[in-house]
Amino acid sequence: MTKNRNNQRKHTILLSGLAVGMLGFAFALVPLYAIFCEVTGINGKTYAQEIDDAPAVLQVSEREVTIQFLGQVGRGMPWEFRPMDTQLKVRLGEINLTSYYARNRATQAVTGQAVPSVSPFYASNYLHKIECFCFTQQLLEAGEEQQMSLRFYIDEDLPEEIKTLSLSYALFEVPELEVASLTLTNNLQ
């Protein structure tokens, strides 16, 4: 029976390991999901395109598409937030500049983070942002207003069937703890 006992212990340990491993897997799903979304562009997430990513000379094509801009604030976010241009006609490969207006209506400083989303989602990989207020958190003092600029171009490989795409920003208040930790890291650097 001692062999049996050892087996039991072995099985118990292996199964406990499996359970702990699956707990780890649940948390591993978070980065896995982010990577998956980034690669496929699902959920319309557009990711930061650094300026050195952009080719030095862009081929400007004749094809024109319409791009619509939307802006909304999350629950409890005390900012006024809207696009300066609601709609632009742009040529593919042409670098365009537009901006969003933001004003902090609260009586204290608030940090905001804009989260972009592109529709249709498969257009998100063709929309390249060179400069965007969504790359960093934005801090507005009480009552302060600001025009936040957005510089972008649309890839000439944009699928033929897309005539109009929309870029929407949802603006959220950044929890104070995260602001604090970010400031701390910046100060250390």
Add this chain to the structure above:
Amino acid sequence: MTVTAGHNIPNRSPLMAFLSRWLLTTNHKEIGTLYMWLSFVLFFIAGAMAMVIRMELFQPGIQFAEPLLYNQMVTMHGLIMVFGVVMPGFVGLANWQLPLMIGAPDMALPRLNNFSFWILPFAFTLLISTLFMEGGAPNFGWTFYAPLSTTYGPPSTDVFIFGVHLMGISSVLGAINIIVTIFNLRVEGMTLMKMPLFVWTWLITAFLLVMVMPVLAGAVTMILTDRHFDTSFFAAAGGGDPVLFQHVFWFFGHPEVYILILPGFGIASQIIPTFARKKLFGYHSMVYATASIAILSFVVWGHHMFTTGMPLIAELFVMYATMLIAVPTGVKVFNWVATMWRGSITFETPMLFALGFVILFTIGGFSGLMLALVPADFQYHDTFFVVAHFHYVLYPGAIFGIMSAVYYWLPKWTGNMYDERLGKIHFWTAIIAINMTFFPMHFLGLAGMPRRIVDYSLQFADFNMVASFGAGMLGLTQVLFLYIVIKTIRGGKKATGRVWEGAEGLEWTLASPAPLHTFETPPKFPTPEEDYPRD
């Protein structure tokens, strides 16, 4: 019952003796009984919540429950039925039956067994206590989608999270115990492919539990840290994504629905051969079908999320994978029918419930196939059609499975036969009431009645009234069930060891009621040519 405790200490007050017997027991039969009673009590509590829901939906407008209470009832009914009724019910059956069926003296880890049971009453006391807290109980549905449970969750959400953690620990420990028992304590000669099917389905279920309950624990932990520790797993502001919650939750949630049904498949596979007086048709294919259902269940979670904006290719993959599950399930249904083919069938209560299980579960399976179709699901999503679907697979599936098992093994546990006439009345009223309650929900859903909403448009009134009458009747039949069980425990016609003429398996070689300690010397497992010893 005339069972005495194995570790009686003299000079104790009867109350202390009673408490220490049940609190400290490591006996698989006593722990099994505790699990069954817990499941039974919670069945009535969650059932009472269903009554509140149906009372409110009896007529359009708001009668008894204002929306907040209604949402709490929907949430708690779901949570308790899934985690408090079906899962402990099946674990209780496993505790009672697995050692008897594989010829083991007890579970492999008896003290762990005691621990995993006694976590549960605390977990459910916590969960139910949220009803009396300021802000009310959780009201976001049993799926607790973010941000409903993060930004908008009531304060009691934290208690709910702790309760889910406790249940998860209990389930994982129980499942580990079951796997270790099955792998190590089988009687000599019982190879894996000679195990009774209830043992097989539980082995596979236990693996599912060990693999997905930790994922649920991870999901609730992320909710907790999002609520209080300023993480942003599911908050877009900090770079998270609420859709991620649905992926994590359904990665647990889909295998979970098979956890709720696979032991029921095992029970039907024990009972149908007994009353058809034939060997189970296609034993090997049953085992392979169960295993393939379990494996497929890990890749189909996306079918709960078709309307979240998944890419077409993922929708197609999930749709085909989901429809593929119909193949092994069809194999099982075919095998049950083929087992009955030309058998000498008698219709005792366990057999009636098993047949109700096969027929109504198949209906639920068909509506599941309809929901699996991506284009059609956009119409059905979040309507009462979904409610009809999962109640057809869970009530006549999981609950009927447990009830037929109770009727089947109750004579072995108590030594008394249940009242056959009352059992038949229970079955026939239950099956009429179930169809009255849940069948009209298909039509309501197809006509566009959304689920989880306290009020509805006037055109849905008639079907809702029928469903509410059915639900009331269904609730009453379960009171009859409670009466039948208590009556059987207190007395009745003495059961023989074998109980059923066509029953085969090691548990039937024991006396009825099964003594507290059994198979202390391993029994002899008959070779295929031999028969089980008869009394």
